[in-house]
Amino acid sequence: MDGAPSPAAFTAMTLNPPLIHITEQSHGVLIALMYAAKDNFTGRAIYDHPLCFLHPHAEACLRKAIAAARGFGLQLQILDAFRPQAAQEALWAVAPNPDYIADPKKGSNHTRGVAVDLTLIGADGQALDMGTPVDTMHPASHHFHAAHSSAIQLNRMKLLTIMLEAGFLHHPREWWHYQLPDAHQYPLVDGHVFMTCVATTGGHGLATA
Numbered sequence: 258m259d260g261a262p263s264p265a266a267f268t269a270m271t272l273n274p275p276l277i278h279i280t281e282q283s284h285g286v287l288i289a290l291m292y293a294a295k296d297n298f299t300g301r302a303i304y305d306h307p308l309c310f311l312h313p314h315a316e317a318c319l320r321k322a323i324a325a326a327r328g329f330g331l332q333l334q335i336l337d338a339f340r341p342q343a344a345q346e347a348l349w350a351v352a353p354n355p356d357y358i359a360d361p362k363k364g365s366n367h368t369r370g371v372a373v374d375l376t377l378i379g380a381d382g383q384a385l386d387m388g389t390p391v392d393t394m395h396p397a398s399h400h401f402h403a404a405h406s407s408a409i410q411l412n413r414m415k416l417l418t419i420m421l422e423a424g425f426l427h428h429p430r431e432w433w434h435y436q437l438p439d440a441h442q443y444p445l446v447d448g449h450v451f452m453t454c455v456a457t458t459g460g461h462g463l464a465t466a
């Protein structure tokens with residue numbers, strides 16, 4: 258034995274490394290995590306702290322997307338990224354709709370750290386009009402929904418182009434959601450271990466209220 262990891266162990270290490278902390282300063286991106294404030298579909302804050310994490314593979318693609326958005330004179334604004342399992346359960350408890358929320362028993366790609374919700378901010382600092390607010394559980398949120406104006410379709414196309422070019426896949430029912438190809442290959446990140454890990458640095462714990 259030469260001490261090298263087995264193929265299975267190597268795969269595990271590749272797919273389940275520590276998550277990467279993303280900040281506005283480190284990544285040149287805007288962050289407004291919707292579940293860290295009351296202004297989301299649950300009507301309450303789900304996260305205790307607005308901290309943003311992604312799997313390194315997703316973080317690498319996000320860096321490309323951030324640069325591509327800049328090429329359009331736009332900025333990406335992250336609305337959600339890694340989501341602990343307990344948070345997924347809290348969302349499911351309010352809206353158990355598998356068209357828009359992953360059943361926590363199956364696990365969300367957000368809990369794998371390989372999905373991100375985001376929008377685009379224009380040079381004037383205003384969010385581009387995407388036709389619906391984020392998390393609107395209605396066909397109007399679907400890509401290419403015919404009721405929207407050409408300006409809205411173009412705004413969505415900009416986000417779609419940026420994210421596809423960076424290596425993400427879109428979700429046909431959610432203009433704001435993108436994830437890595439083969440997202441299900443990635444393991445669910447153990448939120449308990451993760452939150453214990455980040456607690457010492459002022460982590461991403463769930464709201465206690």
Ligand SMILES: [Zn+2]
Pocket residue numbers: 337367372373374433434435
């Ligand atoms: Zn999402």
